[in-house]
Amino acid sequence: MTQPFAPPDPPYYAVVFVSLRSGDNPAYARTAEKMEVLAREHPGCLGLDSARGADGLGITVSYWRDEESIRSWKSDARHLAAQILGATAWYSAYSLHVAHVERSYRGPRAIV
Amino acid sequence: MTQPFAPPDPPYYAVVFVSLRSGDNPAYARTAEKMEVLAREHPGCLGLDSARGADGLGITVSYWRDEESIRSWKSDARHLAAQILGATAWYSAYSLHVAHVERSYRGPRAIV
Numbered sequence: 001m002t003q004p005f006a007p008p009d010p011p012y013y014a015v016v017f018v019s020l021r022s023g024d025n026p027a028y029a030r031t032a033e034k035m036e037v038l039a040r041e042h043p044g045c046l047g048l049d050s051a052r053g054a055d056g057l058g059i060t061v062s063y064w065r066d067e068e069s070i071r072s073w074k075s076d077a078r079h080l081a082a083q084i085l086g087a088t089a090w091y092s093a094y095s096l097h098v099a100h101v102e103r104s105y106r107g108p109r110a111i112v
Numbered sequence: 113m114t115q116p117f118a119p120p121d122p123p124y125y126a127v128v129f130v131s132l133r134s135g136d137n138p139a140y141a142r143t144a145e146k147m148e149v150l151a152r153e154h155p156g157c158l159g160l161d162s163a164r165g166a167d168g169l170g171i172t173v174s175y176w177r178d179e180e181s182i183r184s185w186k187s188d189a190r191h192l193a194a195q196i197l198g199a200t201a202w203y204s205a206y207s208l209h210v211a212h213v214e215r216s217y218r219g220p221r222a223i224v
Contacts, residue, residue, distance in 0.1 A: 002132075002167055004130035004131065004169070004205050005130065005207060007207055007209060013211075014126070016126055016128060018116035018117065018173070019116065020114075049128075049130045049169070049207075051164055051165040051169050051171045052165055053163040055114055057162075057163050059161055059173060061128050061171060061209075087220050088220070091219070091220065092220075093115055093116050093219070093220065094116055094220070095118065095216065095218045095219075096216060097126055097213045097215075097216045098214055099125075099126050099212055099214060100211055100212045100214060101210065103210045104208060104209045105208045107199050107207075108200070108203065
């Protein structure tokens, strides 16, 4: 079973991507899965958590060592193509937050 | 349909809570729903996004005006009771990241 990402010692970055699917598209699942794999492999990526509910709202949080890694992944050619498809065909709405993580906890036992 | 939270101008804070349900518990859904309502009403809360997938992994991101609001919500008595139930009964694993949002985007039309 997929476990929540185990946070490293801060500071690190989190990119929160919230999206609402505009309908079913057979290409979507394949591309979304591929983008998760590519993001995880991208230099500077520490990990990723992703969930999508039955109402179509999804949240993906990717964790990064620094701003440079985030910029580099944003401009990856395969990711750019997926961003265009997402913005024009797959999502009726989305938001993205780039954030500097200042502290983190993990449980059931708090380790911080 | 639930829309993604529309980000305000940064800076603001995001609290990312990732959790894995340890099984079904009838009290869980009621409490989780109530905590969302209470969090949204808490002074300094700007909004909230939440998704849980069929695999049991859930992500809730709450957005806050400042650190003081986050601390105040963390120590709310009803929230403390839910935190204890979550840590001891409902979640097999969880992580929490407190992060300072530095920039944000929204679409389909980027407004930032």
